[in-house]
Amino acid sequence: MRNLLITISYKGTAYHGFQVQKNAVTVCEVFQNAVEKVLKKREDVKGCSRTDSGVHAGQFCVGLSTEASIPCENLVRALNVNLPDDVAVLDCIEVPQEFHARYSSTGKRYVYRVWNSAVKNPFLGEYSWHYPYKLDVEKMNRAAADFIGTHDFSAFCSAGTSVEDKVRTIHFVGVEKNGDLVQITVEGDGFLYNMVRIMAGTLIEIGGGFREETQIPAVLASLDRAKAGKTAPAHGLHLDKVFYDEIEGFKRK
Amino acid sequence: MRNLLITISYKGTAYHGFQVQKNAVTVCEVFQNAVEKVLKKREDVKGCSRTDSGVHAGQFCVGLSTEASIPCENLVRALNVNLPDDVAVLDCIEVPQEFHARYSSTGKRYVYRVWNSAVKNPFLGEYSWHYPYKLDVEKMNRAAADFIGTHDFSAFCSAGTSVEDKVRTIHFVGVEKNGDLVQITVEGDGFLYNMVRIMAGTLIEIGGGFREETQIPAVLASLDRAKAGKTAPAHGLHLDKVFYDEIEGFKRK
Numbered sequence: 001m002r003n004l005l006i007t008i009s010y011k012g013t014a015y016h017g018f019q020v021q022k023n024a025v026t027v028c029e030v031f032q033n034a035v036e037k038v039l040k041k042r043e044d045v046k047g048c049s050r051t052d053s054g055v056h057a058g059q060f061c062v063g064l065s066t067e068a069s070i071p072c073e074n075l076v077r078a079l080n081v082n083l084p085d086d087v088a089v090l091d092c093i094e095v096p097q098e099f100h101a102r103y104s105s106t107g108k109r110y111v112y113r114v115w116n117s118a119v120k121n122p123f124l125g126e127y128s129w130h131y132p133y134k135l136d137v138e139k140m141n142r143a144a145a146d147f148i149g150t151h152d153f154s155a156f157c158s159a160g161t162s163v164e165d166k167v168r169t170i171h172f173v174g175v176e177k178n179g180d181l182v183q184i185t186v187e188g189d190g191f192l193y194n195m196v197r198i199m200a201g202t203l204i205e206i207g208g209g210f211r212e213e214t215q216i217p218a219v220l221a222s223l224d225r226a227k228a229g230k231t232a233p234a235h236g237l238h239l240d241k242v243f244y245d246e247i248e249g250f251k252r253k
Numbered sequence: 254m255r256n257l258l259i260t261i262s263y264k265g266t267a268y269h270g271f272q273v274q275k276n277a278v279t280v281c282e283v284f285q286n287a288v289e290k291v292l293k294k295r296e297d298v299k300g301c302s303r304t305d306s307g308v309h310a311g312q313f314c315v316g317l318s319t320e321a322s323i324p325c326e327n328l329v330r331a332l333n334v335n336l337p338d339d340v341a342v343l344d345c346i347e348v349p350q351e352f353h354a355r356y357s358s359t360g361k362r363y364v365y366r367v368w369n370s371a372v373k374n375p376f377l378g379e380y381s382w383h384y385p386y387k388l389d390v391e392k393m394n395r396a397a398a399d400f401i402g403t404h405d406f407s408a409f410c411s412a413g414t415s416v417e418d419k420v421r422t423i424h425f426v427g428v429e430k431n432g433d434l435v436q437i438t439v440e441g442d443g444f445l446y447n448m449v450r451i452m453a454g455t456l457i458e459i460g461g462g463f464r465e466e467t468q469i470p471a472v473l474a475s476l477d478r479a480k481a482g483k484t485a486p487a488h489g490l491h492l493d494k495v496f497y498d499e500i501e502g503f504k505r506k
Contacts, residue, residue: 011375056376076372084377119329123309125338127376175449 004064004072005095006079010085012056013126013235027051027087029043029064034082037074039068048242049108050102050193054234056127058111059090061242063101087113107171109187109241112200112232117180128181129236135207137177143206144173146216147186147199154223156199157192158231166192173201182207185240194231202229255439257317257325257331258348264339265309266379266488271300280304280340284315287335291328292321301354301495302361305447307487311364312343314495316354332379360424361367362494365453365485370433381434381484382489388460390430393437396459397426399469400439407476409452410445413482419445427457435460447484455482 008031016024020032046063070078072092079089090160113128115121120130141178150169157166172187182199202219205211211229219227261284269277273285281300289295299316323331325345332342360479366381368374373383403422410419425440437453458464464482472480 009375011378080372085373086375088373088375090372119333119343120338120341122262122339122341123311125264132259244405 001065001067001097002069003095003097003099004075005093005099005101006062006067006075006089007091008057008060009088009090010057010060011126012051012054014086016053017055018049018051018057018060018141027057027060028062030084030087031079034079034087035064037082038078039066039070040210041066041068046101049239051239052234052237053195055239056101056183056235056236057239058241059104059241061067061244063095063099070242088100104244105242106245107187107189107243108191108239109172109185109243110191110196111238111240112180112184112186112196113236113238114184114204115180116177116182117186121180124181126235127238129233131182131204131208133208135177135182135204136209137175137182137207140175140203140207143213143216144175144184144203146220147173151220152223153192153195153220155219155225155228156195156202157225158194159225161193163192167193168192173199173203190219197231197234197237198225198228200236201232204232254322254350255322257319257328257351258346258354259315259317259328259342260344261310261313261315262341262343263310263313264379265304267339270304270308271310271313272303273425278309279483280313281315283340284332287332287340288317290335291331292319292323294319294321295370299354299416300483301358302492304492305450305487305490308490309488309490310492311496312493314354314358314497316352323467336368341497357497358495359498360440360442360496361444361492362425362438362496364447364491364493365437365439365449366489366491367435367437367453367457368433369430369435374433377434379488382486384435384457384461386461388430388435388457389462390428390435390460391426392466393456393460395455396469397428397437399473400426404473405476406445406448406473407473408481409448409455409479410478411447411451414446416445421445421448426452426456428460430436431476442452450484450487450490451478451481452482453489454485457485458482 013028018027020028048061074093076089115128116129116135118132147170152167154166168190170188174185176183204215268280271280301314329342329345368381368383369388400423405420407419423441423482427438429436459466
Protein backbone atom coordinates (compact mmCIF):
# COMPACT_ATOMS: atom_id res chain seq x y z
CA MET A 1 0.00 0.00 0.00
CA ARG A 2 1.43 3.40 -0.97
CA ASN A 3 0.61 6.52 1.05
CA LEU A 4 0.54 9.53 -1.26
CA LEU A 5 0.37 13.19 -0.29
CA ILE A 6 -1.17 15.18 -3.14
CA THR A 7 -1.06 18.98 -3.20
CA ILE A 8 -3.99 20.66 -4.90
CA SER A 9 -5.18 24.22 -5.47
CA TYR A 10 -8.77 25.26 -5.97
CA LYS A 11 -11.13 28.14 -6.53
CA GLY A 12 -13.83 27.50 -3.94
CA THR A 13 -16.67 29.56 -5.47
CA ALA A 14 -18.58 26.61 -6.91
CA TYR A 15 -18.03 24.24 -3.97
CA HIS A 16 -19.52 23.60 -0.54
CA GLY A 17 -16.04 23.37 0.93
CA PHE A 18 -13.65 20.43 0.75
CA GLN A 19 -15.30 17.81 2.95
CA VAL A 20 -17.84 15.48 1.28
CA GLN A 21 -21.46 16.39 2.04
CA LYS A 22 -24.78 14.92 1.03
CA ASN A 23 -26.64 16.91 -1.64
CA ALA A 24 -23.84 19.44 -2.23
CA VAL A 25 -20.87 19.44 -4.58
CA THR A 26 -17.57 19.53 -2.72
CA VAL A 27 -13.93 19.61 -3.79
CA CYS A 28 -13.36 16.20 -2.21
CA GLU A 29 -16.08 14.67 -4.37
CA VAL A 30 -14.73 16.02 -7.69
CA PHE A 31 -11.23 15.00 -6.60
CA GLN A 32 -12.41 11.46 -5.80
CA ASN A 33 -14.21 11.34 -9.16
CA ALA A 34 -10.93 12.17 -10.92
CA VAL A 35 -9.02 9.56 -8.86
CA GLU A 36 -11.66 6.98 -9.76
CA LYS A 37 -11.33 7.75 -13.47
CA VAL A 38 -7.54 7.45 -13.35
CA LEU A 39 -7.14 4.48 -10.96
CA LYS A 40 -10.43 2.70 -11.91
CA LYS A 41 -11.26 2.47 -8.21
CA ARG A 42 -12.97 4.87 -5.79
CA GLU A 43 -10.38 5.50 -3.08
CA ASP A 44 -10.86 7.18 0.30
CA VAL A 45 -9.00 10.45 0.66
CA LYS A 46 -8.09 12.53 3.72
CA GLY A 47 -8.03 16.32 3.54
CA CYS A 48 -5.57 18.42 5.55
CA SER A 49 -8.44 20.58 6.78
CA ARG A 50 -12.10 21.37 6.35
CA THR A 51 -12.81 24.53 4.39
CA ASP A 52 -16.09 26.45 4.33
CA SER A 53 -18.25 26.95 1.25
CA GLY A 54 -16.63 29.46 -1.09
CA VAL A 55 -13.21 29.46 0.60
CA HIS A 56 -10.25 29.12 -1.79
CA ALA A 57 -7.02 27.17 -1.45
CA GLY A 58 -3.71 28.10 -3.02
CA GLN A 59 -2.31 24.96 -1.42
CA PHE A 60 -4.35 22.15 0.11
CA CYS A 61 -3.00 18.67 0.85
CA VAL A 62 -4.84 15.41 0.37
CA GLY A 63 -3.75 11.97 1.59
CA LEU A 64 -4.47 9.00 -0.67
CA SER A 65 -3.73 5.36 0.18
CA THR A 66 -3.63 3.18 -2.89
CA GLU A 67 -2.35 -0.12 -4.25
CA ALA A 68 -1.89 1.52 -7.66
CA SER A 69 1.68 1.64 -8.94
CA ILE A 70 1.28 4.70 -11.21
CA PRO A 71 4.33 7.02 -10.85
CA CYS A 72 3.54 10.29 -9.02
CA GLU A 73 4.36 12.44 -12.04
CA ASN A 74 1.93 10.55 -14.26
CA LEU A 75 -0.76 10.65 -11.59
CA VAL A 76 -0.47 14.46 -11.40
CA ARG A 77 -0.88 14.76 -15.15
CA ALA A 78 -3.78 12.29 -15.36
CA LEU A 79 -5.68 13.86 -12.45
CA ASN A 80 -5.35 17.33 -13.99
CA VAL A 81 -6.87 16.09 -17.24
CA ASN A 82 -9.84 14.71 -15.30
CA LEU A 83 -10.44 17.63 -12.93
CA PRO A 84 -12.57 20.70 -13.71
CA ASP A 85 -10.86 24.05 -14.46
CA ASP A 86 -11.23 25.27 -10.87
CA VAL A 87 -9.26 22.42 -9.25
CA ALA A 88 -5.61 21.69 -10.08
CA VAL A 89 -3.11 19.12 -8.82
CA LEU A 90 0.27 20.74 -8.19
CA ASP A 91 2.33 17.90 -6.78
CA CYS A 92 2.35 14.33 -5.47
CA ILE A 93 4.89 12.68 -3.18
CA GLU A 94 5.08 9.28 -1.49
CA VAL A 95 5.14 9.59 2.31
CA PRO A 96 5.63 7.07 5.14
CA GLN A 97 2.61 4.97 6.23
CA GLU A 98 2.22 6.86 9.51
CA PHE A 99 2.07 10.25 7.77
CA HIS A 100 -1.40 11.85 7.83
CA ALA A 101 -2.44 14.88 5.71
CA ARG A 102 -4.27 16.39 8.68
CA TYR A 103 -2.65 15.12 11.87
CA SER A 104 0.96 15.41 10.64
CA SER A 105 0.44 19.08 9.75
CA THR A 106 2.27 21.45 12.07
CA GLY A 107 0.41 24.56 11.01
CA LYS A 108 -1.28 26.56 8.29
CA ARG A 109 -1.16 29.99 6.73
CA TYR A 110 -4.34 31.78 5.69
CA VAL A 111 -4.69 35.00 3.71
CA TYR A 112 -7.85 37.09 3.96
CA ARG A 113 -8.28 39.50 1.03
CA VAL A 114 -10.20 42.75 1.10
CA TRP A 115 -10.87 44.99 -1.89
CA ASN A 116 -10.79 48.34 -0.12
CA SER A 117 -12.20 50.88 -2.54
CA ALA A 118 -15.47 52.74 -2.98
CA VAL A 119 -15.87 50.88 -6.29
CA LYS A 120 -15.99 47.07 -6.51
CA ASN A 121 -13.41 45.15 -8.57
CA PRO A 122 -15.11 42.97 -11.23
CA PHE A 123 -12.05 40.69 -11.46
CA LEU A 124 -11.46 40.11 -7.74
CA GLY A 125 -15.13 39.89 -6.74
CA GLU A 126 -14.96 36.14 -6.13
CA TYR A 127 -11.57 36.34 -4.41
CA SER A 128 -11.93 39.25 -2.00
CA TRP A 129 -14.46 40.97 0.24
CA HIS A 130 -15.45 44.39 -1.06
CA TYR A 131 -15.20 46.72 1.93
CA PRO A 132 -15.80 50.34 0.88
CA TYR A 133 -14.81 52.20 4.09
CA LYS A 134 -11.22 53.38 4.36
CA LEU A 135 -9.06 50.97 6.37
CA ASP A 136 -6.23 52.17 8.61
CA VAL A 137 -3.70 49.41 7.97
CA GLU A 138 -1.22 50.68 10.56
CA LYS A 139 -3.89 50.50 13.25
CA MET A 140 -4.85 46.98 12.10
CA ASN A 141 -1.22 45.86 12.36
CA ARG A 142 -0.88 47.22 15.89
CA ALA A 143 -4.07 45.42 16.93
CA ALA A 144 -3.06 42.21 15.11
CA ALA A 145 0.08 41.87 17.23
CA ASP A 146 -2.15 41.09 20.24
CA PHE A 147 -3.25 37.83 18.61
CA ILE A 148 0.29 36.46 18.57
CA GLY A 149 1.04 33.79 21.15
CA THR A 150 -0.95 31.00 22.80
CA HIS A 151 -4.50 31.92 23.80
CA ASP A 152 -7.92 30.40 24.35
CA PHE A 153 -9.67 31.49 21.15
CA SER A 154 -13.25 30.76 22.34
CA ALA A 155 -14.25 34.35 21.48
CA PHE A 156 -13.05 33.75 17.92
CA CYS A 157 -14.87 30.47 17.30
CA SER A 158 -18.35 30.07 15.82
CA ALA A 159 -20.95 28.09 17.70
CA GLY A 160 -21.54 24.56 16.50
CA THR A 161 -18.02 23.24 16.92
CA SER A 162 -17.46 20.02 18.83
CA VAL A 163 -13.86 20.87 19.72
CA GLU A 164 -13.25 20.99 23.49
CA ASP A 165 -9.79 22.51 23.63
CA LYS A 166 -9.90 26.02 22.18
CA VAL A 167 -6.30 26.94 22.93
CA ARG A 168 -4.31 27.66 19.79
CA THR A 169 -0.97 29.30 19.03
CA ILE A 170 -0.71 32.09 16.47
CA HIS A 171 2.81 32.70 15.15
CA PHE A 172 2.19 35.58 12.80
CA VAL A 173 -0.52 38.09 11.87
CA GLY A 174 0.27 40.88 9.39
CA VAL A 175 -1.76 43.29 7.30
CA GLU A 176 -0.42 44.59 3.99
CA LYS A 177 -1.87 47.11 1.54
CA ASN A 178 -1.05 46.94 -2.15
CA GLY A 179 -3.04 49.57 -4.05
CA ASP A 180 -6.67 48.94 -3.07
CA LEU A 181 -6.02 45.34 -2.05
CA VAL A 182 -5.58 44.74 1.68
CA GLN A 183 -4.33 41.31 2.74
CA ILE A 184 -4.44 39.89 6.25
CA THR A 185 -2.02 36.98 6.69
CA VAL A 186 -2.41 34.63 9.67
CA GLU A 187 -0.09 31.74 10.53
CA GLY A 188 -0.73 29.35 13.40
CA ASP A 189 -0.48 25.78 14.61
CA GLY A 190 -4.21 25.15 14.23
CA PHE A 191 -7.49 26.97 13.80
CA LEU A 192 -11.00 26.71 15.22
CA TYR A 193 -14.23 26.86 13.20
CA ASN A 194 -14.40 30.30 11.45
CA MET A 195 -11.46 31.52 13.55
CA VAL A 196 -9.60 33.34 10.75
CA ARG A 197 -12.81 34.87 9.41
CA ILE A 198 -13.73 36.22 12.87
CA MET A 199 -10.15 37.51 13.43
CA ALA A 200 -10.31 39.20 9.99
CA GLY A 201 -13.78 40.62 10.67
CA THR A 202 -12.60 42.06 13.99
CA LEU A 203 -9.42 43.57 12.51
CA ILE A 204 -11.45 45.12 9.68
CA GLU A 205 -13.85 46.72 12.18
CA ILE A 206 -10.79 48.14 13.95
CA GLY A 207 -9.28 49.38 10.68
CA GLY A 208 -12.58 50.97 9.68
CA GLY A 209 -12.75 52.85 12.98
CA PHE A 210 -15.70 50.92 14.39
CA ARG A 211 -13.69 49.39 17.29
CA GLU A 212 -10.77 50.41 19.48
CA GLU A 213 -7.40 49.02 18.42
CA THR A 214 -6.46 48.07 22.00
CA GLN A 215 -9.38 45.74 22.69
CA ILE A 216 -8.12 42.38 21.36
CA PRO A 217 -6.66 41.20 24.72
CA ALA A 218 -9.98 41.91 26.48
CA VAL A 219 -11.98 40.16 23.76
CA LEU A 220 -9.69 37.10 23.99
CA ALA A 221 -9.98 37.08 27.80
CA SER A 222 -13.79 37.28 27.66
CA LEU A 223 -14.00 33.88 25.90
CA ASP A 224 -17.27 35.33 24.55
CA ARG A 225 -18.01 35.09 20.82
CA ALA A 226 -20.37 38.07 21.09
CA LYS A 227 -17.47 40.36 22.05
CA ALA A 228 -15.53 39.78 18.81
CA GLY A 229 -16.34 41.25 15.39
CA LYS A 230 -18.55 39.85 12.65
CA THR A 231 -17.43 36.78 10.71
CA ALA A 232 -15.92 38.13 7.47
CA PRO A 233 -17.45 36.53 4.32
CA ALA A 234 -16.01 33.20 3.18
CA HIS A 235 -15.07 34.28 -0.36
CA GLY A 236 -12.24 36.53 0.91
CA LEU A 237 -10.51 33.60 2.65
CA HIS A 238 -7.65 31.64 1.07
CA LEU A 239 -5.83 28.71 2.64
CA ASP A 240 -2.36 29.68 1.46
CA LYS A 241 -0.03 27.00 2.83
CA VAL A 242 -0.07 23.84 4.92
CA PHE A 243 3.08 23.19 6.92
CA TYR A 244 4.62 19.78 7.62
CA ASP A 245 7.87 19.60 9.53
CA GLU A 246 9.30 16.42 8.14
CA ILE A 247 8.22 16.72 4.51
CA GLU A 248 11.43 18.06 2.99
CA GLY A 249 13.16 14.68 2.92
CA PHE A 250 10.38 12.82 1.06
CA LYS A 251 10.75 12.01 -2.62
CA ARG A 252 8.53 11.83 -5.67
CA LYS A 253 8.46 8.12 -6.65
CA MET B 254 -28.49 67.70 -23.32
CA ARG B 255 -25.40 66.53 -21.43
CA ASN B 256 -22.83 64.28 -23.10
CA LEU B 257 -21.29 61.99 -20.50
CA LEU B 258 -18.29 59.71 -20.90
CA ILE B 259 -18.52 56.86 -18.41
CA THR B 260 -15.57 54.57 -17.73
CA ILE B 261 -16.46 51.01 -16.80
CA SER B 262 -14.58 47.78 -16.09
CA TYR B 263 -15.96 44.28 -16.57
CA LYS B 264 -15.26 40.59 -16.34
CA GLY B 265 -16.47 39.33 -19.71
CA THR B 266 -16.97 35.64 -18.86
CA ALA B 267 -20.76 35.81 -18.56
CA TYR B 268 -21.33 38.16 -21.51
CA HIS B 269 -21.59 37.94 -25.27
CA GLY B 270 -19.35 40.97 -25.59
CA PHE B 271 -20.31 44.61 -25.15
CA GLN B 272 -22.57 45.32 -28.11
CA VAL B 273 -26.31 44.59 -27.73
CA GLN B 274 -27.41 41.35 -29.42
CA LYS B 275 -30.71 39.58 -29.74
CA ASN B 276 -31.07 36.51 -27.50
CA ALA B 277 -27.75 36.96 -25.69
CA VAL B 278 -26.81 38.89 -22.57
CA THR B 279 -24.31 41.65 -23.26
CA VAL B 280 -22.52 44.20 -21.09
CA CYS B 281 -24.32 47.02 -22.92
CA GLU B 282 -27.70 45.57 -21.97
CA VAL B 283 -26.94 45.25 -18.24
CA PHE B 284 -25.40 48.74 -18.32
CA GLN B 285 -28.53 50.17 -19.98
CA ASN B 286 -30.68 48.34 -17.41
CA ALA B 287 -28.76 50.07 -14.60
CA VAL B 288 -29.03 53.47 -16.35
CA GLU B 289 -32.78 52.93 -16.73
CA LYS B 290 -33.16 52.13 -13.03
CA VAL B 291 -31.23 55.24 -12.00
CA LEU B 292 -32.52 57.77 -14.57
CA LYS B 293 -36.01 56.22 -14.99
CA LYS B 294 -35.52 56.30 -18.75
CA ARG B 295 -33.88 53.84 -21.18
CA GLU B 296 -31.10 55.85 -22.83
CA ASP B 297 -29.03 54.96 -25.87
CA VAL B 298 -25.36 54.41 -25.14
CA LYS B 299 -22.31 54.27 -27.40
CA GLY B 300 -19.43 51.92 -26.63
CA CYS B 301 -15.80 52.80 -27.44
CA SER B 302 -15.38 49.44 -29.14
CA ARG B 303 -16.97 46.09 -29.76
CA THR B 304 -15.57 43.27 -27.70
CA ASP B 305 -15.98 39.53 -28.35
CA SER B 306 -17.77 37.08 -26.05
CA GLY B 307 -15.66 36.39 -22.97
CA VAL B 308 -13.21 39.28 -23.50
CA HIS B 309 -12.56 41.39 -20.38
CA ALA B 310 -12.11 45.13 -19.98
CA GLY B 311 -10.02 46.84 -17.33
CA GLN B 312 -11.13 50.12 -18.89
CA PHE B 313 -13.97 50.54 -21.37
CA CYS B 314 -15.63 53.88 -22.18
CA VAL B 315 -19.33 54.44 -22.81
CA GLY B 316 -20.95 57.61 -24.15
CA LEU B 317 -24.33 58.56 -22.69
CA SER B 318 -26.43 61.53 -23.81
CA THR B 319 -29.01 62.51 -21.24
CA GLU B 320 -31.24 65.35 -20.07
CA ALA B 321 -30.79 64.15 -16.47
CA SER B 322 -29.09 66.61 -14.15
CA ILE B 323 -27.68 64.06 -11.67
CA PRO B 324 -24.09 64.98 -10.72
CA CYS B 325 -21.44 62.64 -12.16
CA GLU B 326 -20.28 61.44 -8.75
CA ASN B 327 -23.80 60.42 -7.71
CA LEU B 328 -24.40 58.71 -11.04
CA VAL B 329 -21.25 56.58 -10.55
CA ARG B 330 -22.43 55.51 -7.11
CA ALA B 331 -26.02 54.80 -8.19
CA LEU B 332 -24.98 52.80 -11.26
CA ASN B 333 -22.61 50.66 -9.19
CA VAL B 334 -25.44 49.77 -6.81
CA ASN B 335 -27.56 48.65 -9.78
CA LEU B 336 -24.92 46.73 -11.72
CA PRO B 337 -24.02 43.06 -11.20
CA ASP B 338 -20.73 42.16 -9.45
CA ASP B 339 -18.88 41.67 -12.74
CA VAL B 340 -19.45 45.20 -14.09
CA ALA B 341 -18.21 48.33 -12.28
CA VAL B 342 -18.38 52.04 -13.08
CA LEU B 343 -15.03 53.69 -12.37
CA ASP B 344 -15.61 57.27 -13.49
CA CYS B 345 -17.92 59.72 -15.25
CA ILE B 346 -17.04 63.05 -16.86
CA GLU B 347 -19.00 65.56 -18.91
CA VAL B 348 -17.56 65.99 -22.40
CA PRO B 349 -18.35 68.39 -25.29
CA GLN B 350 -21.30 67.55 -27.57
CA GLU B 351 -19.06 66.57 -30.48
CA PHE B 352 -17.08 64.07 -28.39
CA HIS B 353 -17.79 60.42 -29.27
CA ALA B 354 -16.70 57.43 -27.15
CA ARG B 355 -15.68 55.51 -30.26
CA TYR B 356 -14.73 58.05 -32.94
CA SER B 357 -12.86 60.43 -30.63
CA SER B 358 -10.63 57.61 -29.40
CA THR B 359 -7.05 57.88 -30.66
CA GLY B 360 -6.04 54.35 -29.77
CA LYS B 361 -6.32 51.39 -27.45
CA ARG B 362 -4.11 49.10 -25.43
CA TYR B 363 -4.85 45.40 -25.15
CA VAL B 364 -3.19 42.81 -22.91
CA TYR B 365 -3.30 39.13 -23.83
CA ARG B 366 -2.61 36.83 -20.84
CA VAL B 367 -1.17 33.34 -21.02
CA TRP B 368 -0.78 30.97 -18.06
CA ASN B 369 2.38 29.21 -19.19
CA SER B 370 2.79 26.17 -16.98
CA ALA B 371 2.22 22.43 -17.28
CA VAL B 372 -0.47 22.79 -14.59
CA LYS B 373 -3.53 25.05 -14.99
CA ASN B 374 -4.19 27.90 -12.57
CA PRO B 375 -7.64 27.56 -10.92
CA PHE B 376 -7.74 31.30 -10.11
CA LEU B 377 -6.67 32.68 -13.51
CA GLY B 378 -8.59 30.16 -15.62
CA GLU B 379 -11.17 32.73 -16.70
CA TYR B 380 -8.58 35.46 -17.24
CA SER B 381 -5.81 33.73 -19.16
CA TRP B 382 -5.21 31.07 -21.78
CA HIS B 383 -3.57 27.98 -20.34
CA TYR B 384 -0.72 27.16 -22.73
CA PRO B 385 1.40 24.28 -21.39
CA TYR B 386 4.36 24.36 -23.83
CA LYS B 387 7.38 26.40 -22.79
CA LEU B 388 7.37 29.89 -24.36
CA ASP B 389 10.59 31.63 -25.41
CA VAL B 390 9.70 35.20 -24.43
CA GLU B 391 12.88 36.71 -25.90
CA LYS B 392 12.06 35.18 -29.27
CA MET B 393 8.48 36.47 -29.02
CA ASN B 394 9.74 39.98 -28.31
CA ARG B 395 12.08 39.95 -31.31
CA ALA B 396 9.21 38.78 -33.55
CA ALA B 397 6.76 41.27 -32.01
CA ALA B 398 8.92 44.22 -33.08
CA ASP B 399 8.03 43.47 -36.71
CA PHE B 400 4.39 44.41 -36.01
CA ILE B 401 5.34 47.96 -35.08
CA GLY B 402 4.53 50.61 -37.67
CA THR B 403 1.78 51.09 -40.27
CA HIS B 404 0.79 47.94 -42.16
CA ASP B 405 -2.12 46.37 -43.99
CA PHE B 406 -3.27 43.85 -41.36
CA SER B 407 -5.47 41.74 -43.71
CA ALA B 408 -3.55 38.61 -42.68
CA PHE B 409 -4.45 39.35 -39.04
CA CYS B 410 -8.18 39.91 -39.52
CA SER B 411 -10.91 37.28 -39.29
CA ALA B 412 -13.29 36.79 -42.18
CA GLY B 413 -16.71 38.37 -41.81
CA THR B 414 -15.60 41.94 -41.28
CA SER B 415 -17.16 44.68 -43.37
CA VAL B 416 -14.21 47.05 -42.96
CA GLU B 417 -12.58 48.03 -46.29
CA ASP B 418 -9.43 49.73 -45.11
CA LYS B 419 -7.27 47.25 -43.24
CA VAL B 420 -4.30 49.55 -42.68
CA ARG B 421 -3.60 50.14 -38.99
CA THR B 422 -0.70 51.55 -36.99
CA ILE B 423 0.78 49.62 -34.09
CA HIS B 424 2.83 51.73 -31.67
CA PHE B 425 3.96 49.08 -29.21
CA VAL B 426 4.06 45.31 -28.81
CA GLY B 427 5.87 43.79 -25.82
CA VAL B 428 5.93 40.41 -24.12
CA GLU B 429 6.65 40.11 -20.39
CA LYS B 430 7.01 37.07 -18.16
CA ASN B 431 6.17 37.23 -14.47
CA GLY B 432 6.46 33.77 -12.90
CA ASP B 433 4.25 31.54 -15.05
CA LEU B 434 2.17 34.44 -16.36
CA VAL B 435 3.12 35.73 -19.82
CA GLN B 436 1.53 39.00 -20.93
CA ILE B 437 1.47 40.32 -24.48
CA THR B 438 0.74 44.06 -24.59
CA VAL B 439 -0.35 45.70 -27.86
CA GLU B 440 -0.99 49.41 -28.40
CA GLY B 441 -2.29 50.85 -31.63
CA ASP B 442 -4.50 53.46 -33.23
CA GLY B 443 -7.19 50.94 -34.13
CA PHE B 444 -7.79 47.23 -34.48
CA LEU B 445 -9.53 44.91 -36.94
CA TYR B 446 -11.86 42.04 -36.04
CA ASN B 447 -9.88 39.50 -33.91
CA MET B 448 -6.61 41.30 -34.78
CA VAL B 449 -5.05 41.16 -31.29
CA ARG B 450 -6.10 37.54 -30.80
CA ILE B 451 -4.51 36.52 -34.13
CA MET B 452 -1.35 38.54 -33.35
CA ALA B 453 -1.19 36.83 -29.92
CA GLY B 454 -1.85 33.40 -31.42
CA THR B 455 0.94 33.91 -33.95
CA LEU B 456 3.43 35.17 -31.33
CA ILE B 457 2.58 32.21 -29.07
CA GLU B 458 3.23 29.76 -31.94
CA ILE B 459 6.60 31.48 -32.44
CA GLY B 460 7.38 31.36 -28.70
CA GLY B 461 6.43 27.69 -28.56
CA GLY B 462 8.81 26.89 -31.43
CA PHE B 463 6.09 26.05 -33.95
CA ARG B 464 6.96 28.98 -36.27
CA GLU B 465 10.08 30.91 -37.27
CA GLU B 466 10.57 34.19 -35.44
CA THR B 467 11.48 36.06 -38.66
CA GLN B 468 8.28 35.38 -40.55
CA ILE B 469 5.99 38.25 -39.41
CA PRO B 470 6.96 40.62 -42.29
CA ALA B 471 6.19 37.91 -44.87
CA VAL B 472 2.87 37.06 -43.21
CA LEU B 473 1.89 40.76 -43.19
CA ALA B 474 2.91 41.13 -46.86
CA SER B 475 0.88 38.08 -47.88
CA LEU B 476 -2.41 39.76 -46.81
CA ASP B 477 -3.56 36.14 -46.35
CA ARG B 478 -5.31 35.15 -43.11
CA ALA B 479 -4.29 31.52 -43.65
CA LYS B 480 -0.60 32.46 -43.31
CA ALA B 481 -0.95 33.80 -39.74
CA GLY B 482 -1.36 31.75 -36.56
CA LYS B 483 -4.53 30.52 -34.89
CA THR B 484 -6.84 33.01 -33.18
CA ALA B 485 -5.96 32.83 -29.46
CA PRO B 486 -9.02 32.17 -27.22
CA ALA B 487 -11.12 35.19 -26.21
CA HIS B 488 -10.87 34.69 -22.44
CA GLY B 489 -7.15 35.65 -22.41
CA LEU B 490 -7.88 39.07 -23.94
CA HIS B 491 -8.27 42.24 -21.87
CA LEU B 492 -8.99 45.71 -23.20
CA ASP B 493 -6.65 47.58 -20.89
CA LYS B 494 -6.97 51.24 -21.87
CA VAL B 495 -8.76 53.51 -24.32
CA PHE B 496 -6.85 56.63 -25.32
CA TYR B 497 -8.39 60.05 -26.00
CA ASP B 498 -6.11 62.97 -26.84
CA GLU B 499 -8.20 65.82 -25.57
CA ILE B 500 -9.72 64.26 -22.46
CA GLU B 501 -7.35 65.63 -19.82
CA GLY B 502 -9.03 69.06 -19.74
CA PHE B 503 -12.57 67.80 -19.13
CA LYS B 504 -14.12 68.02 -15.70
CA ARG B 505 -16.47 65.95 -13.55
CA LYS B 506 -19.64 68.04 -13.23
